[in-house]
Amino acid sequence: MTTVNALSEIAALMGDPARASMLSLLMDGRAHTASDLAHTAGITAQTASGHLARMVEANLLAARAQGRNRFYRLASPEVAHAIESLMALAGTRAAPASKSAAWRRDPDLRFCRTCYDHLAGQVGIAVTDSLTRQGHLEPKGPRDWQLTPSGELFCDRLGVDLGTARHASTRHFARQCLDWSERRPHISGALGAAIADTFFKRGWAERLRRSRTVRLTDSGRRALGSHFGATV
């Protein structure tokens, strides 16, 4: 294969409107699910799946499976750079990673939200980081954590319902879940749900209706400081 053919193949991948839409969304530097990308491109899931597979094959994208979801992101900064230089030709500048429209549009969603039934966003990450930093949570396998003895004690004091959480034997207890806004894993599974439940029961956080957005109350902010040693 010559360099010319390689050039045309890469450019042709970016040259399809649907794929370009996906790449443009991924220019925010974060990972997105296949459904999310399909919806953005305005095509069905099965069509998107083919597109995504081709772009992974060509090393434009990297994929990571997580539960039922598959998260796709740009494979490297070089890919982003190439896309940006193409956009520069069109006279419109590529949006820098930190200035995505969706990013600015929903600062609250980025701050705190529910992910299924557990906390995500900056607050979810703050809680997770606190637990690992204090030695309450330690890695167990590639995608799970386990509670240490000190972690059990900590949760008991906090009022987290560990009994129910452990009783849900069909569910992962302390699962890692990739946070799409922070791009790092936060705590999910039965333990993550139990912790989120505690936040709601003790009035530290409250759901906004018709939205995944979660508002951290004043007492919640204080609790984050006193119990988790975190300021957000």
Added chain:
Amino acid sequence: MTTVNALSEIAALMGDPARASMLSLLMDGRAHTASDLAHTAGITAQTASGHLARMVEANLLAARAQGRNRFYRLASPEVAHAIESLMALAGTRAAPASKSAAWRRDPDLRFCRTCYDHLAGQVGIAVTDSLTRQGHLEPKGPRDWQLTPSGELFCDRLGVDLGTARHASTRHFARQCLDWSERRPHISGALGAAIADTFFKRGWAERLRRSRTVRLTDSGRRALGSHFGATV
């Protein structure tokens, strides 16, 4: 939405094998006739004519009529930069085995070539490395360099036309350009063009006809050693 369509349209233009062949030839920075480009792409003149018209329309190419001939060239250094960054992606794309095969197919191109109007390949990198190593060039921002006082002196002694280079105010003076074969930045912009010009004027290098490939002369090889402290 507009920016996405623009991205796909530009990329789609580069994504056709015939057009990619033409663009690749035009990466030598010179102007070529329509027949020349058609022959390179392996298509008939009338097909090439359509391709060229579309690329002019999209501001990828600029055309100039001269007698019976029409000469086409890349419309701007930005176009060259976009193509180069796509080629950089293509280098990492292929599987290791087929990559080295393609790699060996163009050893001369990898050694030294023009990237629009400046030097690329091992020689381009050798020059750039020498300038930074000797403190003639220092980083200025994420994608630019600036010439130090010692660098100015060095260029003057070499016979590089700094006055003209600085006078081109519409253009970046010392830009970083990612070298697709060496995978590291080499010097481009007005200074890169002036340095390349010096290499050609002093007989250190000469272009091969109908190709981006540049041949380093014996005196050029000696000059690299004496002026740049580099052996290639």
Added chain:
DNA sequence: TCAATCGTTCGGCCACGACCGAAGTATCAT
């Protein structure tokens, strides 16, 4: 276990665009 959700593979339809032959317009040479 069952149901729901997310993602993929398969098969077939169909449009876009690359391609060439033929013909038309300049420009140059003799």
Added chain:
DNA sequence: ATGATACTTCGGTCGTGGCCGAACGATTGA
């Protein structure tokens, strides 16, 4: 003038590839 060369426009063929419906596989939660 006539012919030759360089390039373009037009018309029609045809293959590649994007698209969706349907069915299947995987993971999660009740």
